Amino acid sequence: MSPVSFDPNSVTDEEYLVLKAKSVLSHDPCAAKAWMITAKTLFPSNFGVQFEAYQIEKSARSVKEAAKCFGDIFKNFQEERELWQEIQALTTALRSENGDSNYSFLREMFSHIPQDVQRDLLLVSADRSEDTMEHCRLLLLLLRQFPRSVVEHGPPLVDTLMTAEKHSHYQNAVNCYRKLLVCDLLPLLGSSLVELPAKQLFRLLHKSIEFYLAYLMLPNKTIEDLPDVESKIDDPWKNLFAIQEMTAKKLGWELSSLSSGTWSKDSYWQKLLQFRQTTVQTDDPTYMKHMILLYYTTTFFLFCLHEYVVSLETGVGDMPLLLVEAFCSRQDQEDSIGEPKAKRRKLDGDESSTPLITVAKPPVGQSVPPVVHNYIMAVRCWDLLHSTEYLEREFTKLSQHLRLNNTWLQGFLIDTAIYKGKFQEAIEKILFQETTASTDCLQKNLRLASTYHCLGQHSACMEHVLQIVNALPVPVTSLQLSLSLQQPSRSGRHLHYLPMHRTQILQYCVKLLVSALKQSLSKPNVDADLIMGHIFTLLQFDWPLEEDLAIQLLERIHQHGSFSYSLFQTYIINVDLLEEFMYLSTEQGGSVGLDVVPTTQTVSQRRISTRGVDKGVKEDFKQAMKRQAARSEEPLDSLIIKFLGNERELLLHSLL
Incomplete structure (x- = not known):
């Protein structure tokens, strides 16, 4: 840097000292620092001198000296525009994980500013901000930097975020204000001693479940009015269970530690059953234990349902799966040629009437998807939520609040109607289901063909088989799967997760028609040869x-x-x-x-x-x-x- 030249007669004393410092900065930093110390001492009330001293320390990457200068400037010159531009850069750096050298310097410099100044800086910055989103971001930054301030500033921020979301008229629970509330603020509230009214805790839990449920359903996982880097949420279910645990602890629920530590679906379910057996059956005029069971089971149901949907979509060999009624090879259930088919057992009986469920074994090197386990766990939760009049009524209310009537639930209820042998109900749900993509239409026709076959309506089954073969997907890969369309089953029923692959779909349609034709062959006055x-x-x-x-x-x-x-x-x-x-x-x-x-x-x-x-x-x-x-x-x-x-x-x- 070339020395700064100037005319001493044309500048003020303050400017002269600053310019002298600048003129020797490149070749004699110590002299420059001496000039600035002189200027600061002689003109302590001059913002230009104080700010220039800060800029020189910043240029020299002197973290501690820059922090001292910045802290002094903030205490004495809070109305200066240049200061607030620097504060904005500082708060941006604090919120960012960017490895840029300027950001890194500002973050390190902030750590050397006295804590009382840090706190005041963030608080004043938030109060000065006219933009609601920026105000909330700065307060969150304050709460993260100073956890003790959560008790004082946390509850007002909850109200601010909920009011801002309400007035912004977002059509979806996934929006920038809800994200800050659920993902950023609630974990801070949970780790503090702040006390919130029970009604507000329930409301926050509702909003959290609704947010994560809607977020998981987003195809692109992008939150409106937030940059992509802030839209990404790692492990949403872990976050939601943590919020539920926080809520439970603040409400004094007995199951508050149910999801803490290492747990599995099976262990979680067993604890739910134990709680139901030991407490819900007792007299409880407040229904609090029922409410505890309701929320814990609902959250767990949604978790299992999501896992089920994901395992259906990922499938085997990158091929989605669809649950269909398959075929039994059990001797007393097979059709003898020319003899009437044995009647199916009803599902509404003991465990021996539970259908066998199989899934195609994937290619070598790939693991079997946990689709069956995920489905069974979801069914158990669903049945528990409908096991009493109170639970069913409250779950219906909660579902409406959470807007749970979505494609996840529709598909699950169709599968469950088939699983429970309620084929007419399944057909009504299938016909009601909206389809847009060609894959949706293919799955719809497969379900209808399967279910009409179970009802013995073979001509209707045939019509849907024809629609299926006319829309078979072009195979993008050759799958070598071990199929299980025909298996021995003690219950006389066999369900199978069919891969949405051309060969496997056609194989299933062929077996449907063979089974139907075998039944026709047992009837009198038919053209047996044909x-x-x-x-x-x-x-x-x-x-x-x-x-x-x-x-x-x-x-x-x-x-x-x-x-x-x-x-x-x-x-x-x-x-x-x-x-x-x-x-x-x-x-x-x-x-x-x-x-x-x-x-x-x-x-x-x-x-x-x-x-x-x-x-x-x-x-x-x-x-x-x-x-x-x-x-x-x-x-x-x-x-x-x-x-x-x-x-x-x-x-x-x-x-x-």
Whole structure:
């Protein structure tokens, strides 16, 4: 820096001393400091001199000297505009975690200012601020720096933030004022001795639950009128449980330490049950214990519900999951060909009627999502909240206050209706559910197809299956999953979390239709050959998983002695099935009459037999089978989708 030149006759004495200091600062800092000490001593009431001394210490990065100068200036010159510009920079640095060198210097300098000056500086800054948000930020800064001031300034700040939010007319609980109240102020109140009225504590707990619930539902997690860095909230549930614990302690609740320390969903649930069994059943005219149970169970329910929704969305192999009614392989629940299906047990019984719930095993290296555990915990909480008239009534009020009627709850209630075997109720909820995205429509049709099948309304099931196959997603990846669509179940019911992947969805639709066609086959006066032909066509997609069913059907054909299916040549291409039909046509296989391929003979309706006059027909049959086998490499998903679309009327006729 070049020395500062000036005309001594054209400046005041104060300016002269300052300029002399500046002129030697670059090459003789000690001399510059001496000049400024002289200036400060001679002109203690001159703001320009005092502020320039501060600026010189700041430029020299002299933390302690700069702090001393700044503290003196604040005490004596609080009306100066330049001072407040510097104070604004200082408070900005204190609120920021920015590693900028200027910010770091200001933060360090502030730490060397006497604490009484620090406190006054922040308090006066807040009082001078005309902007409500800035006023609140500065008071929060004061409370963080001086926790003892929470008792005095905390409750008024609560009122200020709630009033500001009310008058700002935000349409959502996720806004800048609510964020400061819930995330920044309430933890400070909780760690202090401040006392708040019980009514206000309940109100703050409500606002906290509502805020975090709405925040977690935001797709972009951005809070209006806040910078992105302040919009990010680490571990919202941990924060909410901490607020609940703070509220409980200040209200003297018995469960105030329920979520403290290390805990799991299972241990939390067991403590809730113990509390319910030991205290709620006692006479309590104030219903306080019921209120404790209500809030703790509601918060835990929302936590489990959120975890459930997340585990559905993340799914397996990056594929979302959907709960559907699957199939049982238990012997006494399987359908015997030609026999009536055993009636399902009602869910409203003992634990043996609880459905088996499975989820597809993910690819190697990935863990099984905790979707089943999250769902069961949410159901338990839901049932507890509806276990008494009082709890149900108060939970309904609380839900309305929290605006809980959202997509999370709608999907959960649909799943729960299915889980409890209330299929008609499930259909009503599914039809009521709004859908926008194509994935929502696909899931809606899957749920409807599954539920109509459970009600035995197979034509309606078929209509939704057709809508599903017309909207199947294009596979973005090839998933190698271990599917569990058919499992043994003591209850006779099996639910499965189906991955929203093209192959898995089509497999489920195929099994729905196979199950429906099997039931139709047991009815009198049906075209058994047509139904069995449809089943053979569908079984190819899962082959050889349904080989046992194919063997039963082939045995029925063998016993009947004949089989006719005009669509055989169009859709049956599985080599194993073709070999079985070839065998049935032989003498060893029973010389079954098969009308499944067109012949070149004049009488096209003749069936294959073992008589010598039919040698030409048998040769035509063999050649036709070879042509069928040559198509065995055709993609089965395209074949099945073509079959379902082209033969819609025949399928519906078979299902009626």
